[in-house]
Amino acid sequence: MNHTLRTVNRRTALSTIALALAATHAGTGWTADAWPNKTVRIIVPFAPGGGADSSARVLAEVLAPKLGQSVIVENRPGAGSAIGVMAAAQSKDGHTLLMGSNSMVINPVLNPSISYDVARDFDAVGMVSAQPLVLVVPAASKLTSFAELVAEAKARPGTLTAGNSGNGTLAHLTAELFAIQTQTAITSVPYKGESALVPDLIGGLVSCGFLNLPSVIAHIRSGRLRALAVSSPAPVAALPGVPTLRSLGQPSLEVQGWAALVAPKGTIPKEGLARLETLLTQALATDAVKTRFTSLSVEPVASGRDATAQYLKDEGTRWQQVIKARGIKADS
Structure with a gap:
């Protein structure tokens, strides 16, 4: 094989590897391009019509043009929200979010058979609302x-x-x-x-x-x-x-029904999470979102990723203490 042919084959091999890596990253959302690069899904672990669902739909409308991609809301109710939360935790497509709520941190404490762990399985994006x-x-x-x-x-x-x-x-x-x-x-x-x-x-x-x-x-x-x-x-x-x-x-x-936006752990690049955090904070500060939330009897709550992660941890600890003190068990 002459030198020219070896060079061509080497370049071809490198190009093939590069394309394969790009295709692999595209399947998980990890690309060199800005996140997102396809439709974003927000899982709501409740039936349509509730506060979390309505808040998610308001945000989907506001975030879509800012992200440059469609944002859809998918309702996955059942088992006190555990079905939807588990579906989100197991999603690896890099474009799934979860509208979490109080039950997200209560369920694993109440029912040991629930296998997800909030800190282990989710990245916080930010708080959304309180009621x-x-x-x-x-x-x-x-x-x-x-x-x-x-x-x-x-x-x-x-x-x-x-x-x-x-x-x-x-x-x-x-x-x-x-x-x-x-x-x-x-x-x-x-x-x-x-x-x-x-x-x-x-x-x-x-x-x-x-x-x-x-x-x-x-x-x-x-x-x-x-x-x-x-x-x-x-x-x-x-x-x-x-x-x-x-x-x-x-x-x-002092107890609040809250909603928070989170993502399956490690599925969205840090730059994407940072962008989401910024866009969420900006959206919650607009008069349009405030007015929509007021009509739903919820209050917008802006909080960064770190503060939100700590809040979810504190809420889990708080309710764990109550459940233990009162001997509360999950329904059989």
């Missing part, structure tokens, strides 16, 4: 304040019932945290979602509940439910005169 819980009682209840509720729980241990949207949900764990912090005994009553709980709460079949703001605000305004307190750091504009639990001397009961 307060509202402590409500039936309008016909004799209890008109948080102090009266605590006094009743102390005077008649176990007789007060706290309705919740299911075992291990944020409403359930917050009621259990209430019992711990106030040193009272209450009886938790699980329902299959807030839509099933609210009519019984209005009818007085349960004593109280820590419910999501959108589920109860119309009933509070109509006078069918009475709001005793909100769990947010600041008062809620939609509920004038309703105190925060912090202002009532219960800072440990």
